[in-house]
Amino acid sequence: MAFAISLLLFSCSSTYKKEDAIRSLKVLNSDILNLLTVTTELPEIQALKFLYNQANSPIPFKKSEFKVDNSTFKMENMKGTYIWNPELNDYDFKKDKGFIDVYFQLACMENIYFQILNYESEAYSSKPDFPTKIIAKILDGTKEKLVINHVGKVKDNLPEFMETTIKGGEYDLIAGFKRTKESGDGTIDMYWCINKGLFTIIDAKILAEISYSQQGFYYNHIAFESKVFNHTIMGTIDYKNIEPTSTNYAESFNRNATIEIFESSNIKVGDIVLVSSGVDDLQEFKIQFENNEQVLLKEYLPALDKLYNLKY
Amino acid sequence: MKNFKTLLAVLLIVLMGAVACEDDETVDPEKTIGKVGNYWGMYVDNNDAGDVTITQNxxxxxxxxxxYDGSTHNVEGKITSNGIYDYVYSNGDRSKPFTLVKFDAKVGDKWEYNVGDKKVVRKVVKKSTTDDVEYGFYYVKTIDVEETIPTGTMVNGSSSEIKKILWKFNHKFGFIEADVTKTDNSVSKVTSLTNAGD
Incomplete structure (x- = not known):
């Protein structure tokens, strides 16, 4: 229903000339970069980065030379107090409680510690294991800086549903996922949003039609809409009709996919299209302006590259 | 490790490629090595990787x-008289097979499969003119297919840990061996030392 209303609204839009479209993209890029900068500087995110980077941190997801494997993290075996010892570059451990407390030092917070009150996960057809229960907090003394609540469920060897909320001081992140199955077909409904105070910074929804196979499932059709600050990226991808082995795959993709960027006042900025670069079989996403001129998407939205390549 | 599972999946499909050498593309499962109940033993770097069994054709x-890893996994593929196809990159969508080998292919022939903006390429890089590859007690001719997987290619919902596979096939025995290069540049050799079709 929401998609139908959006389609109706955006179908009445006008389109920016190239110059205005470029200005609009630069604003979007700047908004994303600012969000990344502000987010990475938050003390609680600094705290998570510290924990993630220590090989012996008692947390399920941490930096690894190999692919993340959380299957070895068993809450029952790890309960106790962990105190970071910078001289040993490791934690001192006391088995003294029924949950996990991790104490460490950060320049921006003196009395910081991370608390895991509950963590459960379940194996499914992929890796890492799917978390089915998380209750965790970052505290500065008695003050809660970040509270993580997550529930999930695995069915038929695949994630069936999840609800996650991450609440910080002035913001919260909410994410959800629901998969259905009826005979050999089904749907996936996903959403996530970031709110700061009364403002919604990001609000993304994906609705997919899928079919099941012995290997899991594959997409037949995807409709998505993502509000990012003052812009909306929306589209449909008719996967079922895209020919992955076509000699002109880009044309097949574009014929079956519509991806558009709008500024919030319903002014269209451009279309995102797939283009063969003609070099080393590379294909790249470009933005097509009102005058049909195409420019590499990452040229005006380098923040997307930064987002994809976040490293700690 | 999931990618290793996927690799095994492809390999076992390949094993059934020993139906090759017929003149047409029709398939009578009872006359092929893909017959229900047939099984093979797999080895990775000479370590036993278990059996694979045909449950449907x-x-x-x-x-x-x-x-694998304490669970039973099922995979799908397609065997015709002239080629082997898999559904690894389509995640099991049978309307989108990807050619692994055609036994009448020539050096330089290639097949491509696009996953988003990534293109997986399988290219015939060698075709023996003499029996030059060891296979059990034999030496056999092979057709070698090099598969290149771009960084970030999604397989079953996560990024592939494999970047290159050099496949070796024989028109009679099907799969001979594969050198698998992971994204960390480690290389594993995968072989099948038993074959239910013998």
Whole structure:
């Protein structure tokens, strides 16, 4: 229903000339970069980065030379107090409680510690294991800086549903996922949003039609809409009709996919299209302006590259 | 490790490629090595990787099962008289097979499969003119297919840990061996030392 209303609204839009479209993209890029900068500087995110980077941190997801494997993290075996010892570059451990407390030092917070009150996960057809229960907090003394609540469920060897909320001081992140199955077909409904105070910074929804196979499932059709600050990226991808082995795959993709960027006042900025670069079989996403001129998407939205390549 | 599972999946499909050498593309499962109940033993770097067993074959579309990491996994593929196809990159969508080998292919022939903006390429890089590859007690001719997987290619919902596979096939025995290069540049050799079709 929401998609139908959006389609109706955006179908009445006008389109920016190239110059205005470029200005609009630069604003979007700047908004994303600012969000990344502000987010990475938050003390609680600094705290998570510290924990993630220590090989012996008692947390399920941490930096690894190999692919993340959380299957070895068993809450029952790890309960106790962990105190970071910078001289040993490791934690001192006391088995003294029924949950996990991790104490460490950060320049921006003196009395910081991370608390895991509950963590459960379940194996499914992929890796890492799917978390089915998380209750965790970052505290500065008695003050809660970040509270993580997550529930999930695995069915038929695949994630069936999840609800996650991450609440910080002035913001919260909410994410959800629901998969259905009826005979050999089904749907996936996903959403996530970031709110700061009364403002919604990001609000993304994906609705997919899928079919099941012995290997899991594959997409037949995807409709998505993502509000990012003052812009909306929306589209449909008719996967079922895209020919992955076509000699002109880009044309097949574009014929079956519509991806558009709008500024919030319903002014269209451009279309995102797939283009063969003609070099080393590379294909790249470009933005097509009102005058049909195409420019590499990452040229005006380098923040997307930064987002994809976040490293700690 | 999931990618290793996927690799095994492809390999077992390949094993059934020993139906090759017929003149047409029709498939009678009872006359092929993809016959239900057939099984093979797999080895990775000379370590036993367990058996794979055919559990279904309908007009060449097969389902095979194997145990890995304590669970039973099923994979799908297609065997015709002239080629082997898999559904790894389509995640099991049977309307989108990807050619692994055609036994009448020539050096330089290639097949491509696009996943988003990534393109997986399988290219014939060698075709023996003499029996030059060891296979058990034999030396056999092979057709070698190099598969290149771009960084970030999604397989079953996560990024592939494999970047290159050099496949070796024989028109009679099907799969001979594969050198698998992971994204960390480590290389594993995968072989099949038993074959239910013998």
């Amino acid at each position: 309908i007009d060449g579309n097969i389902i095979a099962s194997f145990s």
